[in-house]
Amino acid sequence: MRLDSDMISYDAPKPRSLITRSLAGASTRPFWLEDAQRPVFPDGPNVPTKWDLLVVGGGFTGLWAALLAKEADPELKVALVEGERIAWSASGRNGGFVESSLTHGQENGRVRWPRDFDTLERLGIENLDQIEATVKRLKIDCDFHRTGSLNFATEPHQAEELFALDPEKIAPAKVLTAAEAQAEVNSPIYKAAWLDTRTNANVNPAKLAFGLAKAAAEAGVEIFENTRVLGLGKDGNRVGVLTNRSTMSVGRVVLATNVYPALLKRYRPFTVPWYDYALMTEPLSKAQLKELGWKNRQGLADLARQFHYYRMTDDNRILFGGYDAVYYPGGRVKARYDNRPATWEKLARHFLITYPYLEDVKFTNMWGGPIDCSTSFVAFFGRGLDGLAAHAAGFTGLGVGASRFAARVLLDLVFGRTTELTELEMVRKLPLPFPPEPLATIGIQTAKWAADKADHEGKTNLILETLAKLKLGFV
Ligand SMILES: Cc1cc2nc3c(=O)[nH]c(=O)nc-3n(C[C@H](O)[C@H](O)[C@H](O)COP(=O)(O)OP(=O)(O)OC[C@H]3O[C@@H](n4cnc5c(N)ncnc54)[C@H](O)[C@@H]3O)c2cc1C
Known part of the structure; x- marks a missing residue:
């Protein structure tokens, strides 16, 4: 036609x-971060401290994990440490699309997780509904609109x-x-x-992140900015954490560090940074x-x-x-x-x-920021330190909504709970890792070229088909 x-x-x-x-x-500053209502949290602590749960990373994943953990158990001593400022990275720079999809689109989900696809779709809609309900309940002023x-x-x-x-x-x-x-x-x-009309909401992402941080702090989570975790290790039946301020002894640790080097080193090959503008x-x-x-x-x-x-x-x-x-x-x-x-x-x-x-x-404003790309295009989940630590990353540019789902999974994993979420294949199985450099550069540039060609020609090509068969990218 x-x-x-x-x-x-x-x-x-x-x-x-x-x-x-x-x-x-x-200006080259991310528009959303120019918000005058940005909360300030202290640095530190500068002396050794003890916590039941430590969350590392003050983006959406970490903020949701801290808030949900504290709301579920107000007695739990929860701290969140952020190496820079709350939501300064991807969570404060994104487009503000809160999508229900947990699978980076239906096609990707259907092909990769056929058994769980319907469940993932339902969980995605529930997740978006619950984000909306939380925004209303906590009266977070963040321009959240279920626009579709x-x-x-x-x-x-x-x-x-x-x-x-x-x-x-x-x-x-x-x-x-x-x-x-x-x-x-x-x-x-x-x-x-x-x-x-159902599967997307728009939000001011920085206002949402700042609102979640304030709500978490009001619920009793101790939040520290400019506090970087340098390393962690098993210490008896607890985790010893070294920060740029002091040391911490923590019962369990949720690692929500996104595109930044994974503190559990074995998970580093599973993401690469892509810059989006x-x-x-x-x-x-x-x-x-x-x-x-x-x-x-x-x-x-x-x-x-x-x-x-x-x-x-x-x-x-x-x-x-x-x-x-x-x-x-x-x-x-x-x-x-x-x-x-x-x-x-x-x-x-x-x-x-x-x-x-x-x-x-x-x-x-014109700005950019790093996206944590994984080969499955969705977050993967890993555990370490005999199950006392859990790590998630790999949202591949679709984490504003999915980060809340990931936070729930992380809490289930770190507290050793078997739930509907932990039984999902997407949660149980790691995607393929990226190869080391220079192979990663060659592979990624080739995939990008093939995707561009397919977009213009309106048909897939051998490179994309091969990558899809290997479960390594665009399906
Ligand atoms: C330009 C752009 C546009 C995007 N648009 C969208 C969109 O419209 N919709 C969508 O769904 N997604 C979008 N995304 C992706 C989305 O923003 C992310 O998936 C999501 O914000 C990830 O949240 P996070 O908490 O996992 O990561 P982050 O927000 O990156 O937070 C991780 C935090 O961990 C901290 N950290 C790392 N290491 C340490 C350490 N050792 N010690 C202490 N702290 C540490 C970092 O400082 C950082 O603040 C976009 C991303 C970009 C860059």
Whole structure:
């Protein structure tokens, strides 16, 4: 079928002067972290201390683990240590999409965990419902809205794939024609869309993380910032922990350190850092909003393997990110990788192609951050120190919602409970590790090239098929 918008793609030309102008003056600080309400927690402790449970890492995974543990047992002495500031890394820099999927999308889940897929879908929706309920119960002011999502076909072959779907099988999600998609959000590049009202919420991620930290502290969790764990080891039937401040003796330890080097060294080969980048516009004017449509403020993305994601804030800005995630040879986390002008320019160009009538809009912030990529695209779980420590990482860019699920798994594992969650194959089995360098760089760059080619050509290729057979990436 030929669509009016067939000819418009992200390869369309745009004057460079427009792109430079739109980015001029943008700050390289993550927009969400400019929040004045950011709480401050003390450093320390500077003397040896004892805790029943220590949580390492002050992002979503660690915050949920500390809060859930304390709420379940108010007598438990719980501490959380964060090497820098609460939510300074991925948890404060992301797009704020709270997705229900625990499997990084249905296709990935169906192929990798066929036995558990339906259970994982149910647990994912329950997890999102419980996040919403917690936000309400604790009155966390974090702009949480159950907006649903719209995934757009921006290439003709994607539209054809959507139109071939059986409406009954995909209900309550549905496929929109180009005209219907453009009536939701006005862009000449949209050729069709997949609308799902249940599976996504949008949030201001930093406000959510700060709210969780405040709630945990009010419940009695001791939170320490600028407190880095340097090492841990078994000490009798407890765990001895060395920090940059002092030592701790802890009953159990939850390791929620994400992309940073795993404290249980055996889990280091299971993640590599990918850098993802985003832009934030200034607030749109009333006239611009009218032209845009987007009344329902869904979370938006396109249907490619390498996709853009974008959403609106409560003060009518647009966050536009993704597409050009970068793996830097060597696989290290480095502050200088947070800045990548070439990617910001590419994103600005794609933004202007998507919304040509927003030519005058300026970006106020442009930033980046590391994503903990795993070969299964979801978090894996590991134990150590004779079961007194549990570790999770590997969310691969979809951890805002899944981190709460991971926190529950971590607590089950570290307290030795057998539950529905610990019986899941996804929890019990580790994914394949990444090979050492330089093989990792060669493999990842090849996979990225193959994914880009498949996105443009509308068909898979030998490299992707081989990786899928090996359970090493895009299915
Ligand atoms: C640009 C970008 C956009 C994204 N967009 C989305 C999105 O829209 N939706 C989505 O679901 N996901 C998204 N993600 C991914 C999501 O943000 C993460 O999966 C999630 O925040 C992970 O939370 P976390 O707590 O596991 O990790 P983090 O937030 O990284 O927290 C880990 C913490 O551990 C601390 N730490 C590490 N080692 C030590 C140590 N030895 N001692 C003490 N502290 C330590 C670190 O300082 C860090 O603060 C995005 C990520 C990025 C970078």
